[in-house]
Amino acid sequence: MTTDPVICSAKGCREPAAFRLIWNNPKLHTPDREKVWAACAQHRDQLSDHLSVRGFLRRVDPLEQPR
Template structure:
Protein backbone atom coordinates (compact mmCIF):
# COMPACT_ATOMS: atom_id res chain seq x y z
CA UNK A 1 0.00 0.00 0.00
CA UNK A 2 1.33 3.46 -0.84
CA UNK A 3 0.51 6.63 1.06
CA UNK A 4 -0.05 9.91 -0.77
CA UNK A 5 1.30 13.29 0.25
CA UNK A 6 -1.23 15.50 2.10
CA UNK A 7 -0.30 18.63 0.11
CA UNK A 8 -3.25 19.71 -2.03
CA UNK A 9 -2.86 18.48 -5.59
CA UNK A 10 0.15 16.26 -4.86
CA UNK A 11 -0.15 12.56 -5.58
CA UNK A 12 3.45 11.59 -4.84
CA UNK A 13 4.26 8.82 -2.41
CA UNK A 14 4.65 10.10 1.15
CA UNK A 15 7.89 9.37 2.96
CA UNK A 16 7.43 11.40 6.16
CA UNK A 17 4.95 12.13 8.93
CA UNK A 18 4.21 15.73 9.85
CA UNK A 19 2.94 15.38 13.43
CA UNK A 20 1.07 18.31 14.94
CA UNK A 21 -1.71 19.46 17.23
CA UNK A 22 -3.74 22.59 17.80
CA UNK A 23 -3.18 23.36 21.50
CA UNK A 24 -6.37 25.42 21.65
CA UNK A 25 -8.55 22.37 20.95
CA UNK A 26 -6.36 19.26 21.35
CA UNK A 27 -5.11 17.75 24.61
CA UNK A 28 -1.33 17.41 24.96
CA UNK A 29 -1.50 13.68 24.19
CA UNK A 30 -3.48 14.12 20.96
CA UNK A 31 -1.51 14.04 17.71
CA UNK A 32 -2.67 14.75 14.18
CA UNK A 33 -0.63 13.39 11.28
CA UNK A 34 -0.22 14.66 7.75
CA UNK A 35 1.80 12.64 5.27
CA UNK A 36 4.42 14.33 3.12
CA UNK A 37 6.62 13.59 0.14
CA UNK A 38 10.19 14.90 0.23
CA UNK A 39 9.28 17.94 -1.84
CA UNK A 40 6.43 19.14 0.42
CA UNK A 41 7.59 18.18 3.93
CA UNK A 42 9.11 21.61 4.64
CA UNK A 43 6.07 23.42 3.22
CA UNK A 44 3.61 21.47 5.39
CA UNK A 45 5.82 21.81 8.49
CA UNK A 46 6.20 25.57 8.00
CA UNK A 47 2.46 26.02 7.32
CA UNK A 48 1.64 24.52 10.72
CA UNK A 49 4.53 26.19 12.57
CA UNK A 50 3.40 29.61 11.28
CA UNK A 51 0.13 29.02 13.17
CA UNK A 52 2.08 28.34 16.38
CA UNK A 53 1.10 24.67 16.41
CA UNK A 54 3.58 22.25 17.98
CA UNK A 55 4.90 20.33 14.97
CA UNK A 56 7.60 17.75 14.28
CA UNK A 57 8.67 15.77 11.23
CA UNK A 58 9.30 12.03 11.43
CA UNK A 59 11.07 10.12 8.67
CA UNK A 60 9.58 6.94 7.31
CA UNK A 61 6.10 5.49 7.24
CA UNK A 62 4.71 2.29 8.70
CA UNK A 63 4.62 -0.72 6.37
Protein backbone atom coordinates in the same frame (compact mmCIF):
# COMPACT_ATOMS: atom_id res chain seq x y z
CA MET B 1 -0.63 -8.73 1.03
CA THR B 2 0.12 -5.43 -0.69
CA THR B 3 -0.81 -2.10 0.82
CA ASP B 4 -1.19 1.12 -1.12
CA PRO B 5 1.52 3.70 -0.35
CA VAL B 6 0.74 6.65 1.89
CA ILE B 7 0.13 9.71 -0.32
CA CYS B 8 1.34 13.26 0.38
CA SER B 9 -1.23 15.52 2.08
CA ALA B 10 -0.39 18.56 -0.07
CA LYS B 11 -3.32 19.69 -2.21
CA GLY B 12 -3.21 18.00 -5.61
CA CYS B 13 -0.09 15.96 -4.87
CA ARG B 14 -0.26 12.22 -5.60
CA GLU B 15 3.35 11.37 -4.72
CA PRO B 16 4.19 8.78 -2.08
CA ALA B 17 4.92 10.36 1.30
CA ALA B 18 8.36 10.12 2.89
CA PHE B 19 7.64 12.03 6.12
CA ARG B 20 5.09 12.24 8.92
CA LEU B 21 4.38 15.77 10.17
CA ILE B 22 3.13 15.43 13.73
CA TRP B 23 1.03 18.37 14.86
CA ASN B 24 -1.51 19.55 17.40
CA ASN B 25 -3.80 22.57 17.60
CA PRO B 26 -3.68 23.45 21.31
CA LYS B 27 -6.93 25.43 21.05
CA LEU B 28 -8.80 22.29 19.90
CA HIS B 29 -6.82 19.26 21.07
CA THR B 30 -5.61 17.98 24.41
CA PRO B 31 -1.79 18.00 24.77
CA ASP B 32 -1.54 14.23 24.28
CA ARG B 33 -3.46 14.31 20.96
CA GLU B 34 -1.27 14.05 17.87
CA LYS B 35 -2.54 14.64 14.37
CA VAL B 36 -0.53 13.53 11.32
CA TRP B 37 -0.03 14.90 7.84
CA ALA B 38 1.97 12.93 5.29
CA ALA B 39 4.50 14.75 3.10
CA CYS B 40 6.62 13.90 0.09
CA ALA B 41 10.15 15.33 -0.08
CA GLN B 42 8.98 18.16 -2.36
CA HIS B 43 6.23 19.36 0.02
CA ARG B 44 7.86 18.67 3.40
CA ASP B 45 9.07 22.24 3.94
CA GLN B 46 5.88 23.85 2.62
CA LEU B 47 3.61 21.80 4.89
CA SER B 48 6.00 22.13 7.86
CA ASP B 49 6.10 25.92 7.42
CA HIS B 50 2.29 26.07 7.25
CA LEU B 51 2.00 24.23 10.58
CA SER B 52 4.96 26.04 12.21
CA VAL B 53 3.62 29.53 11.49
CA ARG B 54 0.48 28.57 13.42
CA GLY B 55 2.47 27.01 16.26
CA PHE B 56 1.05 23.55 15.53
CA LEU B 57 4.10 21.56 14.36
CA ARG B 58 5.59 19.26 16.98
CA ARG B 59 8.04 17.22 14.92
CA VAL B 60 8.80 15.65 11.55
CA ASP B 61 9.49 11.91 11.44
CA PRO B 62 10.50 9.69 8.52
CA LEU B 63 7.67 7.59 7.18
CA GLU B 64 8.23 3.92 6.63
CA GLN B 65 6.07 2.85 3.70
CA PRO B 66 4.04 -0.35 4.11
CA ARG B 67 5.36 -3.36 2.24
